[in-house]
Amino acid sequence: MSVVIITGAAGLIGSEAVEFYASQGYExxxxxxxxxxxxxxxxxxxIWNRNRLKNKYANKYVHYDIDIRDTEKINKLFSKYKDNISLIIHTAAQPSHDWAAKDPITDFTVNANGTLNLLEAMRKHCPEAVFIFTSTNKVYGDNPNKLPLIEKETRWEIDPSHEYQEGIPETMSVDQNMHSLFGASKLAADxxxxxxxxxxxxxxxxxRGGVLSGSQQSGVKLHGFINYLMKCVMTNTPYTIYGYKGKQVRDVIHASDVIRAFDAFFKNPRRGGEVYNLGGGxxxxxxxxxxxxxxxxxxxxxxxxEYSDVNRAGDHIWYIxxxxxxxxxxxxxxxxxxxYKLMEEIYELNKERWSNVR
Structure with a gap:
């Protein structure tokens, strides 16, 4: 039986991956x-999502409460399945700029050291497996903010004559700019x-993901832009816009589209450390x-x-x-x-779940 290992399995992308591969018969x-x-x-x-997965896929899903920084436990788990492991999807992370600044050591050890533990476990026990890492567009730091941007009525846009008019490519430099400590730890892992x-x-x-979103996300103030915004609107929770006149632009991709992209690579993998930007475009x-x-x-x-004139350090003005x-x-x-379809789904699937919060 082919085994798929998923870190951050109860999170947005991780849980979507669990459902996708469990439904296809993988262990x-x-x-x-x-x-x-x-x-x-x-x-x-x-926890709510973890329990949902365990109940729904009882015969195909096994859950381990392991910290990815624990080298011994990670190696023990990989040694149990060895060459049966065909795919590793690594989504576990500390995902917030602001949180990273409060505790840089935890941020770095989770994002960078944890990734290294998983890579070494693969090298020792299943070197022919496919390793998919959920990186971030924050590896480019604030270089996107140096692009020629034009202010419009409801958004910032790039100069239509610029070579990046269709979006930011993988060739953008990751050097000589401010990343935030979160961006730095994810770049190290990348x-x-x-x-x-x-x-x-x-x-x-x-x-390298843009805004990854979906109805199963536990959106919070510091992470999960679309999901958290929808929750605030639906529950009358106060919200703060930070800088750029609220015209900052993000591309947004649904978790299911992300997993289908992962699976396309898994089915036809490329060796040598490939890199792709992945977002709504x-x-x-x-x-x-x-x-x-x-x-x-x-x-x-x-x-x-409410609006704050102070933008988050290293935050993007425009990213597609x-x-x-x-x-x-x-x-x-x-x-x-x-x-827009994604926001509609978040609304429809969370009306009952968030009805008691308002």
Whole structure:
């Protein structure tokens, strides 16, 4: 039986991957110790999602409450399954800029050292497995902010004559800019994943995500932009816009589209430490103001928000992913969601869950 190991298995992308591969008959091994609650408090807990997965896929899913920084336990788990492991999807992370600044050591050891533990476990026990790393567009630091941007009524946009008009490619420099400590720890992990691919000729890949979203996310103030915004609108929770006049633009991709991209690579992997930008691209992007307006229109509620002139350090003004490279390598993949359809799904699937919060 082919085994799929998924870290951060109770999180947004991890749980989507569990459902995808368990439903296809794989033996799925989940690693998740609910550190999201440590990072973000009770609101960020993923225990509800872990229990849902265990109940739904009782015969195909086994869960381990292991910290990915625990080298001994990670090695013991990998040694149990060995060459039966065909795929490792690594989504576990400390995901917040602001939280990282409060505790840089925990941020770095989770994001960088934890990734190194997993890569070494693969090298020792299942070197022919495919290793998929959920990286981030924050590895580019604030270089995107140096692009020629034009202020419009509801958003910032890039000069239409610029070569990045279709989005930011993988060739953008990661050097000589401010990343935030979170961006730095994820970049360290990103480079490690690339290096294991290049140095050992392993089948590793970094997917540098934009805003990854979906209805199963435990969105919180410090992470999960679309999901948290929808929750605030639906529950009358106060919200703060930080800087850029609320016109900052993000591309947004649904978790299910992310997993289908992962699976395309798994089915036809490339060796040598491949890198892809992965986001909504020109098909699915939105500004903060545009997202608020649509959430209010969709729900019939008004968002209780305030504006701060101070933007988050290293935050992007405009970020849209250029998906050309991935689509060229995997032409059969396409997005099934845009950001508006995704927001509609979050609303429909969470009305009952959040009804008692308001």
């Amino acid at each position: 799925v091994v989940g690693i998740d110790n609910n550190m999201r609650q440590t990072f973000f408090g009770e609101e960020g807990s993923t 480079i490690l994943v690339q290096e294991y691919g290049r140095y050992f000729n392993f089948k590793t890949v970094c997917f 020109r098909e699915s992007n939105i500004s903060m103001i545009e997202a608020i307006n649509y959430a209010q229109e969709l729900t019939g509620n008004k968002l209780n928000y 992913s250029d998906m050309t490279k991935f689509k060229t390598h995997y032409p059969n993949w396409s997005q099934k969601y845009n950001v």
